[in-house]
Amino acid sequence: MLSDNDFGVLKLCLAWASVVWWGFIVLLGALGCITARKRYRKRAQLPRASSPASSVPGVSILRPLKGLDTNLYENLESTFTQEYPNYEIFLCVADENDQALPVVNDLIAKYPDVNAHVMIGDEAVGVNPKINNLIRSYRQAAHDIVWVLDSNVMVAPGTLANSVNALDGPADIPSRSSRRRIALVHHVPLAWSSEYSLGSRIEEAFLNTNHAKMYLAINTVAVDSCVVGKSNLYRRSDLERVDGSLKPIADSTEGGVQQGERGLVAFGRFLAEDNMIASALWHELGLRHDLSCDVARNAVGSMTLADYVWRRVRWVRVRKRMVFAATMLEPFTESVVAGILASTGLRYILDTPRWLFLTVHFLFWVSVDMDVAASLAGRTVVSGPFLAAWVVREILALPIWLLAIVGNQVEWRGKRYEVMQSGEVRRVTQGGGWAEYLFGWKSKTTSNYELLSTTDE
Structure with missing residues (x-):
């Protein structure tokens, strides 16, 4: 006592x-x-926007699409109007009847000089539908630098040039050997909504204040990886060396690789593949990240209060693992x-x-x-x-937070998953119920789960 x-x-x-x-x-x-x-009150100039195409690194832009997202036409058009001389675009849908295709076709007709490709059909390499949607274009991309942009994101015309500059360093500085090389460039989301429902307004307020403030602070301190996947640019040659185990590669500076499955396909087992890719580049290769001077304008569609709550619950449960x-x-x-x-x-x-x-x-x-x-x-x-x-x-x-912390199941794109250790997921296909979803309480009827190798995504 x-x-x-x-x-x-x-x-x-x-x-x-x-x-x-x-x-x-x-x-x-x-x-x-x-x-x-x-970083953002004084926008930087475009360092490579007017350079000859042969003098700048090529970039493959990958955009995963599903349905008519808010502001889809303008979001996608922002990639066609990048002020950068050497890039290609892959617009990816899993279904040939996807509603996004007419928008894609209109933009390709409007910008015939842009090297754009339509990829129809996914390949199931895991439970993450985004990875399944992107994997074919990832393999066919002509360039080593890959820029993955969510469909609800719009970017300024200079974003690609500024991002390549951040990834490779200013053209007039030949070497940055005194610091760890940049492996990934990302952009802080700036939410905006033209559909002012309650959940949309709260999401907008959250992303533009608390989330942005802490995101920028943590990335400034840079003691660990902290990345969201709205807009990420990295090298495919780096990603092909890591597997998401977060175990440092002993000879990473000499080109060492992880054993077994590597590259984008290895991250199909994660729900938050963006964060895991960034963490893998940071921990397994010992490299670092950077932010450019641009934002990823995140179009927030109509969202109820319940939508907002369950969205936050989902990502707290993922982060918990x-x-x-x-x-x-x-x-x-x-x-x-x-x-x-x-x-x-x-x-x-x-x-x-x-x-x-x-x-x-x-x-x-x-x-x-x-x-x-x-x-x-x-x-x-x-x-x-x-x-x-x-x-x-x-x-x-x-x-x-209290609601999220007691459970491990999440709803995403109409499907239910259980989040396991290290952020890996498995599909919940039967059983369980709301008590298990909300609080993790197991019923006498054991839930059936879909293994990562199942291919019906």
Whole structure:
């Protein structure tokens, strides 16, 4: 049993811990804010846009398509209008009756001088339908540099030139041997929606503030890989050396490779293949990532509140299996939990009124988040609806995390999966039920799962 003195010491230690942690999270948020200002408020020039095609690396752009995503025509057109002299486009659909095909055909007719290919039909190499959709174009791509762009993403005309510049280094600097080579260039999402449903507004507020702020801060500190797959550019020759095991290759600097299945096909067993590819390049090859000065404009379609909640639940459950410790810490990085803990600590240490601290805390937090959003968008984004959506997002963060943390099953593209260790997944084809999906409670009827080698995706 603790004595009164020991209990007092424990409370004091916890109080200081809460205040120190709050200070750390505030500094991390400020770092994200400063990074956003420096990187996005002054857009860089296009370093290779006007170079001869023979003098720049070729790039193969891969776009996986399924149905009529929001803003699809403009999203796809943004790849046809890249100010870069040497690239090809692969537009990939799994089904010959896919509704995206008329849009694709219209764009190919509009831009006959662009080297564009339509790929119809997938190849089942795993349970991830995105990988299955891309694998044929990945194999047929003419260039070593591959740029994978989701169908709901629109990019500025200079994005490819800036990204190649980040990947290879400025043309006037022949070597960067003093630093680890860049293996992957990615772009922070900037959400926008023309369909202002509640879930869409909350998703927009989340991606443009808290998500962007932490994403930029973590990538600035660069202690580990942190990448989302809206827009990623990397070398196929690097990807063909790794397998997603995250085990360092002993002779990676001499061209060593993992044994067994490698390349894009090896990542078909993951749901978050984007994050795993980035992590594999980081850990297995010992290389690093970089952000260009561009954003990936993420078109958010009509989304209900339930859609938003289950989307967040899905990715928390995936992250839980991939980065368990970081996922456990997530609630303590949020404004509500961090603020309550710090206000309680200061109340104990300095007798600071909770209401006073929390007022300052939330005013500072929302100011930083709005500044990040303004940096990404290039304009002021503060409005009544946006602020309201931000408040709802902050309030929902902890309940969503609590719901996500107790289960391992997710719904994605109309199918149910169980997330296993290291982010691998297997299809749930029968049994289970909502109790198992929500809370992981197994019923007497054992769920049947589809093995990774099954090919009906």
